Structure formats: C-alpha cells, structure tokens
Amino acid sequence: MATGTNLTLSTRQKLERAQRAASRLSGLTTLRKNQLLLSMAEAIESQMDRVAAANQKDLEASSLPEAMRDRLLLTPSRISAMMAGIREVAALPDPIGEVIAEWRRPNGLQIRKVRVPIGVVGIIYESRPNVTVDTVALTLKTGNAIVLRGGKEAVYSNQCLVEILGAVPGLPEGAIELLDSSTRDSVQELIQARGLVDVIIPRGGAGLINFVVENSVVPVIETGAGNCHIFVDESADFDMADRIVINAKTQRPAVCNAAEKLLIQQSIAETYLPRIAKKLIAQGVELRGDDAAVGIFPEIQPATDEDWSEEYLRLCLAVRIVASLDEAIDHINRYSTRNSEAIVTASESNARKFLRAVDAAAVYWNASTRFTDGREFGFGAEMGISTQKLHCRGPFALAELTSSKYEIVGNGQIRA
Amino acid sequence: MATGTNLTLSTRQKLERAQRAASRLSGLTTLRKNQLLLSMAEAIESQMDRVAAANQKDLEASSLPEAMRDRLLLTPSRISAMMAGIREVAALPDPIGEVIAEWRRPNGLQIRKVRVPIGVVGIIYESRPNVTVDTVALTLKTGNAIVLRGGKEAVYSNQCLVEILGAVPGLPEGAIELLDSSTRDSVQELIQARGLVDVIIPRGGAGLINFVVENSVVPVIETGAGNCHIFVDESADFDMADRIVINAKTQRPAVCNAAEKLLIQQSIAETYLPRIAKKLIAQGVELRGDDAAVGIFPEIQPATDEDWSEEYLRLCLAVRIVASLDEAIDHINRYSTRNSEAIVTASESNARKFLRAVDAAAVYWNASTRFTDGREFGFGAEMGISTQKLHCRGPFALAELTSSKYEIVGNGQIRA
Numbered sequence: 001m002a003t004g005t006n007l008t009l010s011t012r013q014k015l016e017r018a019q020r021a022a023s024r025l026s027g028l029t030t031l032r033k034n035q036l037l038l039s040m041a042e043a044i045e046s047q048m049d050r051v052a053a054a055n056q057k058d059l060e061a062s063s064l065p066e067a068m069r070d071r072l073l074l075t076p077s078r079i080s081a082m083m084a085g086i087r088e089v090a091a092l093p094d095p096i097g098e099v100i101a102e103w104r105r106p107n108g109l110q111i112r113k114v115r116v117p118i119g120v121v122g123i124i125y126e127s128r129p130n131v132t133v134d135t136v137a138l139t140l141k142t143g144n145a146i147v148l149r150g151g152k153e154a155v156y157s158n159q160c161l162v163e164i165l166g167a168v169p170g171l172p173e174g175a176i177e178l179l180d181s182s183t184r185d186s187v188q189e190l191i192q193a194r195g196l197v198d199v200i201i202p203r204g205g206a207g208l209i210n211f212v213v214e215n216s217v218v219p220v221i222e223t224g225a226g227n228c229h230i231f232v233d234e235s236a237d238f239d240m241a242d243r244i245v246i247n248a249k250t251q252r253p254a255v256c257n258a259a260e261k262l263l264i265q266q267s268i269a270e271t272y273l274p275r276i277a278k279k280l281i282a283q284g285v286e287l288r289g290d291d292a293a294v295g296i297f298p299e300i301q302p303a304t305d306e307d308w309s310e311e312y313l314r315l316c317l318a319v320r321i322v323a324s325l326d327e328a329i330d331h332i333n334r335y336s337t338r339n340s341e342a343i344v345t346a347s348e349s350n351a352r353k354f355l356r357a358v359d360a361a362a363v364y365w366n367a368s369t370r371f372t373d374g375r376e377f378g379f380g381a382e383m384g385i386s387t388q389k390l391h392c393r394g395p396f397a398l399a400e401l402t403s404s405k406y407e408i409v410g411n412g413q414i415r416a
Numbered sequence: 417m418a419t420g421t422n423l424t425l426s427t428r429q430k431l432e433r434a435q436r437a438a439s440r441l442s443g444l445t446t447l448r449k450n451q452l453l454l455s456m457a458e459a460i461e462s463q464m465d466r467v468a469a470a471n472q473k474d475l476e477a478s479s480l481p482e483a484m485r486d487r488l489l490l491t492p493s494r495i496s497a498m499m500a501g502i503r504e505v506a507a508l509p510d511p512i513g514e515v516i517a518e519w520r521r522p523n524g525l526q527i528r529k530v531r532v533p534i535g536v537v538g539i540i541y542e543s544r545p546n547v548t549v550d551t552v553a554l555t556l557k558t559g560n561a562i563v564l565r566g567g568k569e570a571v572y573s574n575q576c577l578v579e580i581l582g583a584v585p586g587l588p589e590g591a592i593e594l595l596d597s598s599t600r601d602s603v604q605e606l607i608q609a610r611g612l613v614d615v616i617i618p619r620g621g622a623g624l625i626n627f628v629v630e631n632s633v634v635p636v637i638e639t640g641a642g643n644c645h646i647f648v649d650e651s652a653d654f655d656m657a658d659r660i661v662i663n664a665k666t667q668r669p670a671v672c673n674a675a676e677k678l679l680i681q682q683s684i685a686e687t688y689l690p691r692i693a694k695k696l697i698a699q700g701v702e703l704r705g706d707d708a709a710v711g712i713f714p715e716i717q718p719a720t721d722e723d724w725s726e727e728y729l730r731l732c733l734a735v736r737i738v739a740s741l742d743e744a745i746d747h748i749n750r751y752s753t754r755n756s757e758a759i760v761t762a763s764e765s766n767a768r769k770f771l772r773a774v775d776a777a778a779v780y781w782n783a784s785t786r787f788t789d790g791r792e793f794g795f796g797a798e799m800g801i802s803t804q805k806l807h808c809r810g811p812f813a814l815a816e817l818t819s820s821k822y823e824i825v826g827n828g829q830i831r832a
Contacts, residue, residue, distance in 0.1 A: 027772070219805075244830060351825075357439075359442075363823055366827055367830075368831050370830070370831040389534050389819035390806065391807040393820050394820075395822075403809050409771075410781065410782045412660065413782075415667055
C-alpha cells in the first residue's frame with residue numbers, strides 16, 4: 001500500500017490527523033453527530049459578520065470576471081442558506097450502522113453486511129465557498145473525516161468557515177482539515193495520498209475533474225460533465241415538448257443537467273422545428289444544426305462535428321434531425337456524456353425502449369433533464385452527480401458517502 | 417472524456433468491438449444469457465482434449481518453478497470444475513433489471529433506480545487459466561463485455577478457451593476480447609483506455625495490483641492483500657482458539673484471508689502462548705514474535721518492525737502480546753490491510769467492540785478468517801475480494817459487476 005511518500009510534512013500531518021479523526025468519528029452516535037451539526041449552524045449564525053468580512057477580503061483580492069465573482073460572493077441570505085443546509089442534513093436519517101443484509105450460512109455462521117463510514121474523504125473544489133459548508137455537513141453526518149482543498153480565490157472565506165466549523169466543542173481534532181490552496185501542489189499531494197485518503201471527489205469544471213481523474217491514485221468519484229439530449233419523437237405533444245425543451249435549455253444553462261442538444265424525428269421536423277426554433281430564439285438561444293435542420297429553418301447556423309460532443313454551458317443548442325428512435329438512441333449513446341437524457345413521446349413502447357437502451361445516469365420520459373439533482377430526487381441534500389458507473393451513478397448524497405463491512409459471528413467454525 | 421488516444425490499432429479495435437458488444441449484451445434476457453452460458457459449458461465439455469493440448473503447450477514452453485506450474489496446469493478434473501462453475505453461474509439469479517428503489521415525488525415524477533450492466537469490464541490476471549472461464553461466466557451473466565489480459569505463461573490455454581467460449585452461436589461479436597499477453601504494453605493500454613473500458617479488476621500478486629492501482633485512469637476494484645490478525649482475548653476458549661488459529665494459518669497459507677499475525681492478551685500469554693506455539697510448530701509453522709513472546713517461549717524468533725506489516729503467504733506467523741482489547745484494536749488498525757480480522761473471546765461486549773472498531777472488509781467473532789470468500793458467504797461464485805472501500809468491499813460476485821440507472825417518468829414536469 002502506497003502511503004503518499006512524497007507529501008510535505010504539513011500535508012502529511014494534516015492527513016494523519018484526519019485519519020485518526022476518522023477512527024473517532026466512526027464511533028459517534030447519530031445524536032452526537034446531529035448535536036455537532038446544530039452547533040456548527042449556530043456557530044456560523046453567531047459569526048456571520050466574521051464570515052462576510054473574510055469573504056470581502058477574497059472579493060477585494062480577486063480579479064475574477066463578474067460572473068465568477070458572483071459565485072464567490074457570500075451575501076447574508078447565502079450564509080443563511082448554508083446554515084439551513086446544515087440543519088437539513090442534521091434532520092436527515094443517518095445511514096451509518098444500517099444493516100444492509102443479514103443471513104445465516106448452513107455451517108451456522110451469521111453474516112451481517114453493515115453500512116460504515118468511508119474514512120477520509122478528500123474534496124477538491126473551485127470558487128463557491130458554500131461547498132465548504134455543504135460537504136463538511138454531509139461528511140460529518142456519515143462519520144467521515146474531510147480534507148478540503150478549495151479554490152485560491154476563496155482562501156479567506158474557506159479559512160474562516162473551517163475555523164468556525166472546526167472549533168465546535170466536541171469535534172475530534174482533524175475532523176476537518178484544509179489544505180493550502182495557493183498552488184496546485186496540494187492537489188497533487190492529495191490525489192497521491194493512497195492509504196491516507198479513501199476517496200477523492202472533485203467538484204468544479206472539466207479541467208479540474210479531468211486532471212484529478214487522470215492523475216489520482218486514490219479512488220475518485222467523477223462528477224460533472226453533461227452533454228444532455230432531448231429527443232422529440234413524432235407522437236410527442238408539441239406543447240409539452242416546448243415546455244420541456246425551453247426549461248431544460250434556458251432555466252439554468254451553466255449546469256451539467258441543462259440540455260445541449262435537441263433531436264427531432266424527421267416526420268415532424270417540418271412542423272415542429274420552426275415552432276420550437278422561434279421560441280428558443282425569442283429566449284436568446286443561439287441555434288446550430290445539421291444540414292436538414294438548416295434546410296428547414298435557415299436562421300440555424302450549420303453545426304460542425306465538434307458541436308455534437310460539446311457541452312456549451314450557455315444559451316446555445318444544436319439541433320439534429322433523426323429518421324427514427326433507433327437513430328436517436330445511437331446518436332445519444334455515441335455522443336452523450338451519460339448524464340441526463342430525455343425523450344418526449346406519447347408512445348409508451350418508444351419511451352420504454354429509450355429508457356432501457358440509452359446508457360446514462362438518468363433517463364427521462366416526458367420531463368426536463370434539469371431534475372437530475374439530489375434535492376429534486378428527494379435525497380434532502382446533494383454531494384454531486386456521478387458520471388461514472390462505479391460506486392454510485394447520478395445524484396449522490398449521504399448513502400454514497402458510506403462503505404460496508406461484513407460482521408461474521410460464529411461459535412468456532414473453521415474451513416474444511 | 418479521454419478515450420485512450422495512445423492505443424495500438426489492434427487494441428483499439430478490440431475495445432471498440434467490446435463496447436459495441438456491451439450495448440447488445442445489456443439488452444439480452446436472462447433466459448438468453450443462461451442459454452449462452454450452458455452452451456459455453458457444453459462447448460468446453462466437447463473440446464476437453466483441445467483445451468488439454470493447448471495447456472500442454474503452455475507447460476512445455478514454461479520455465480516456471482514447480483508451484484507455479486501447478487497453478488498453470490489444467491487437469492481433466494480442473495477442466496470439469498470450470499464447466500461446473502459456468503453451470504452454477506447460469507443457475508444463479510440475474511441481478512440485471514432489478515428495481516433497487518422506486519418512489520414518487522410530490523410533483524408527480526416517478527423515479528426508479530434499476531440495476532444495469534457496468535459495460536466493458538477489463539480483467540488483468542496471472543497464470544491460472546480457470547480465471548478466464550470464471551470471469552467470462554460472471555461478466556456474461558451480468559450483461560457486460562469482457563476484455564481479458566492474461567499471463568504470458570498461459571497464452572495458449574487462454575487463447576484456446578476464448579476461442580471455444582467466443583464461438584458459441586448467438587454470442588455478440590466482441591463480447592469476449594483477449595489482449596496480447598506477450599508484453600506489458602497491453603496492460604498499459606487497457607488501464608489508459610478511459611471511455612472505452614468502465615472498470616479494471618486486477619487479479620494476481622501485489623506487484624500486479626499495485627501497478628494497476630497506481631497507473632490506471634480507468635476506475636479499479638482493488639483486490640488482494642491480506643495481513644490478517646487473530647486476537648485471542650483472556651476469556652477465550654483455548655480449544656476453540658487453537659482450532660481457529662491453526663485453521664486460519666495452515667489450511668491454505670498462500671491466500672489473502674490466511675492469518676499472518678496472532679495477538680494474545682497479556683494475562684493469558686504465559687499459559688496460552690506455549691500451548692499454541694507447540695501446536696503451530698508441529699504443523700511446520702515458523703514463529704516470530706515481540707520481546708514478550710520470545711521471553712515466554714524462546715523457540716520464537718525475534719520479529720523486526722517489518723514483520724508487523726508483512727503478508728507472508730506461507731507457513732510463518734508473528735506473535736505479539738498486547739495488554740488489552742484496545743491495544744489489539746489499535747495494532748490491527750495500524751498494520752492490517754483491512755481484509756479479514758478475527759477475535760476469539762467468550763465476552764460478547766468485547767466481541768461487539770472489536771467488530772465495530774476494527775476497520776476491515778470482514779471482521780470475525782469466534783470463526784476462522786478463511787471464510788472471507790464469495791462461495792463461503794453464499795454468493796455462489798466469486799470475482800475477487802475487494803480491499804478498497806468504494807463500490808464494493810470484501811468478497812464480490814454478480815451484484816458488484818453491475819451499476820445503476822435512474823429511470824424517471826413524468827407528464828411534462830419542468831423545473832421551477
């Protein structure tokens with residue numbers, strides 16, 4: 001087992017403290033963990049001015065463009081939302097200790113599979129300081145220690161939040177560790193620290209996620225990318241299709257479950273495409289399309305090959321005309337990032353085929369792709385949306401921050 | 417998404433075929449998959465001579481030491497066991513399509529979490545040719561395509577088995593792909609093929625597993641290492657402790673769930689250590705120990721610091737005297753590889769504390785560590801024993817070769 005031999009002393013000490021804390025956290029009762037969470041919410045509440053002042057220092061030091069500055073900004077209502085988020089996590093059921101399965105073998109061995117914490121969870125994230133608080137709450141609730149590596153733009157905000165959260169009486173030392181964010185070195189150290197860190201969750205843009213995925217020797221839960229499609233088939237209710245397409249494209253275009261591509265069945269393209277195209281253009285959406293789409297509605301700009309793979313994350317949508325359901329499924333399985341994919345159809349058999357054959361974390365029939373979200377799914381919280389197939393897939397929260405252990409009770413059994 | 421840009425043409429073609437096959441395999445019914453499995457067993461049965469001849473070529477080309485030659489050898493009874501293994505997998509329940517959870521949201525969305533294949537599973541393994549057949553059966557049953565990279569010593573055996581299994585009528589082309597095993601290049605290619613391969617499972621020695629874990633950009637299920645401990649506490653039934661220690665150490669010393677360390681509580685060390693030491697020496701076990709153990713029983717050789725971390729995989733055992741249950745737990749959590757750990761005690765409270773506090777895939781009270789095994793657990797088969805905390809932990813088989821997908825059915829819902 002490699003144990004991060006190239007770590008600086010400071011990082012090694014932090015990770016070893018986190019590992020010792022994980023051992024203590026795993027033994028805390030649900031009541032104790034909830035008390036700690038409520039104390040954290042109170043601590044932020046009583047020090048809102050301190051948080052705002054630290055955030056102001058980040059904003060003053062920042063040369064970010066306006067849109068990014070907004071992500072960094074902590075207004076009083078955003079700080080209140082963080083506190084409310086902690087209290088919501090405290091109110092959720094505790095997955096730790098759950099007996100996932102239990103059975104008796106013919107030789108009398110009693111086997112129980114129980115849910116346990118993962119151990120030390122590493123989070124690498126970008127500018128939003130609310131991630132600091134959200135992830136601390138979710139990892140504490142699940143009895144894990146957390147090692148945070150935030151963005152350098154939010155250094156004062158994150159430092160202040162970690163000081164406040166970490167000072168809650170009774171929290172084991174090392175339960176929340178914050179790594180230096182001034183250089184990329186600490187990212188490199190964290191993802192190499194196999195044996196000290198049990199999982200890394202990167203949260204941010206494609207550049208960060210790909211760097212972590214390609215360089216980490218610690219297991220990763222990959223989150224993020226979403227080149228999401230909506231297929232409108234010939235039996236679709238056009239009003240419903242309009243609502244879904246417009247919502248999925250325009251309600252929040254910069255997120256991973258926003259629609260990026262629209263597939264329309266050929267037999268309805270002459271009637272449906274001009275109708276939806278006008279509505280999308282009226283909403284400020286830039287349209288691109290294949291030759292058939294451009295032929296029907298010339299305001300659409302020709303798409304290039306790259307368009308079919310691209311995640312725009314802005315008000316841009318590429319349209320393709322497909323002959324059949326099969327062609328739609330093939331196109332999606334070829335180009336999608338397997339996040340969220342939707343069909344709008346009145347045909348149950350077409351819908352069932354689409355739901356089965358499209359390979360994605362979330363597949364929708366007659367609903368917007370924007371629902372791929374832990375809270376929208378009813379989990380009460382969200383850590384991220386996994387786009388990998390191992391460990392968890394789709395929106396994930398508390399249950400996915402756990403592992404399992406087999407407890408076996410015998411009366412002297414030996415193997416023959 | 418990286419898609420293995422540095423692949424040779426041959427490997428790329430194989431992986432792309434496997435990816436297309438995965439799409440077709442995911443749609444096969446349980447009946448169809450079971451028919452294919454039974455046809456595979458029949459195909460091997462009718463070509464046992466061909467398999468034996470190919471295996472003979474491997475044995476003739478091999479310069480392996482005798483113990484390794486035995487692992488490579490396919491006797492008629494071993495070939496029959498492979499066939500029986502395929503038929504057992506055919507008889508197991510199919511996890512694919514299982515509805516893991518289903519609920520309705522207040523907005524009317526119906527959400528179902530269903531079990532689906534992972535996609536393309538890569539297996540990197542060493543000399544045992546039975547792994548070829550076992551893993552093909554498990555991945556086919558779960559609707560996955562498989563890419564095999566076997567050991568170079570078994571090249572003829574593996575080639576022959578893959579030809580026989582792959583020729584079964586109705587099996588999608590690409591369902592079983594075998595990579596070149598003459599150099600390590602194909603290992604390097606497979607573990608870099610993110611986007612074409614969904615998971616890599618290395619099966620073999622620590623060198624292979626560490627290489628894969630440290631270099632793969634494809635998610636890995638780590639299997640293998642086991643520095644397993646047995647703690648005999650002061651209330652233990654000595655006869656039971658003898659049986660468990662001797663079984664766990666000697667029944668099959670070269671496997672990962674064999675005991676490597678014995679911890680004895682100080683208060684019984686004077687009486688219990690000489691008794692168990694004599695019995696172990698009579699079984700040919702080499703004993704090492706800490707100063708206290710050597711002081712009590714001078715035939716024990718002094719252990720070095722390295723001994724506490726070492727996985728001997730042979731008839732050698734290191735003994736340590738500990739003052740208390742807490743000291744035993746601390747020692748185990750410090751040195752173990754988190755595979756299988758046991759306590760022998762008549763005290764339920766001590767046992768419960770041990771089961772809870774020891775961080776391992778399988779923790780035992782009054783039973784041998786040797787039971788950490790898919791068949792012994794009742795899974796009917798085994799792919800390996802995961803020593804990581806993500807995706808699965810401990811023995812794993814069919815269910816762990818699956819992922820999940822959310823299917824969401826609405827009637828026009830959009831997000832506010």
